[in-house]
Amino acid sequence: MIVRRRSAAAALAALFVGGLCGGTSACGAVHADCTSVAVTGGPVHAAAPYGSLVIAVSVTADGKPVAGVPVNFWVKDSGPDVPADFAESIGTEKTDAAGVARVDRDRGFFGLLLPGRTVTGYYAQVVPGTKVAGVKYCARQTPVQPLSCGTGAACGPMPPLSEGV
Numbered sequence: 001m002i003v004r005r006r007s008a009a010a011a012l013a014a015l016f017v018g019g020l021c022g023g024t025s026a027c028g029a030v031h032a033d034c035t036s037v038a039v040t041g042g043p044v045h046a047a048a049p050y051g052s053l054v055i056a057v058s059v060t061a062d063g064k065p066v067a068g069v070p071v072n073f074w075v076k077d078s079g080p081d082v083p084a085d086f087a088e089s090i091g092t093e094k095t096d097a098a099g100v101a102r103v104d105r106d107r108g109f110f111g112l113l114l115p116g117r118t119v120t121g122y123y124a125q126v127v128p129g130t131k132v133a134g135v136k137y138c139a140r141q142t143p144v145q146p147l148s149c150g151t152g153a154a155c156g157p158m159p160p161l162s163e164g165v
Contacts, residue, residue: 034138037061037126039071043146044122046108049155050164053108057124057142058099065099068132072125073103076144079117079157088113092127109155110164118156122147 041057055073059066071094074087090112093101101124105112109119125141149155 034129034136035061036138037066037069037140039124039126039140039142041122041124041142041145043148045147046149046155048108049119049149049158050108050110051149053105054102055122055124055147056100056102059095059101059126060099061137065095065097066132066137067095067097067099069095069099069101069130069137070127071095071101072127073101074123074125075109075113075119075147076121076123077113077117077119077156079114082117087123090122107164108149109158110161113156113158115158115160116156117158118154119147119149120154121145 038060039057040060041055044053044055046053057071057073059069059071070092072092073090075090076085076087078084078086090109091103093103095101113119121144123142123144126137126139128139130137146153147155
């Protein structure tokens with residue numbers, strides 16, 4: 001009877017963890033159906049909200065670059081009528097042969113964010129369920145990284161669009 005309880009308890013625990021995580025990196029240690037990746041980025045600085053903006057992150061698996069993986073880029077922003085802890089997508093880019101995905105915009109946030117919003121940081125996320133060359137990669141994202149413009153600790157508030165022309 002003790003053996004049955006332990007087996008039942010182990011089966012219940014596996015079902016519970018598997019059900020919550022779905023085999024993705026959402027729970028960290030459970031990666032039964034995908035290859036774990038690391039996504040790294042660092043602080044980003046732009047001269048102005050509508051100036052040149054480059055955000056680059058690296059994606060590796062077992063310390064080696066992973067090419068062809070789509071990465072979603074998000075910015076944390078605040079402003080009038082914006083909920084706390086709000087983030088919005090600024091695009092998806094694939095990693096190159098060096099495992100680097102980058103957003104490279106000559107006019108920065110022009111046309112991406114509404115005037116009056118302030119960007120306080122960014123994060124990047126490997127698209128969940130991505131399969132490249134027959135390998136399925138787990139979802140993973142960077143912690144929120146600082147993003148600043150000019151002499152400020154953040155980027156904004158975004159000027160009127162007429163100032164970006």
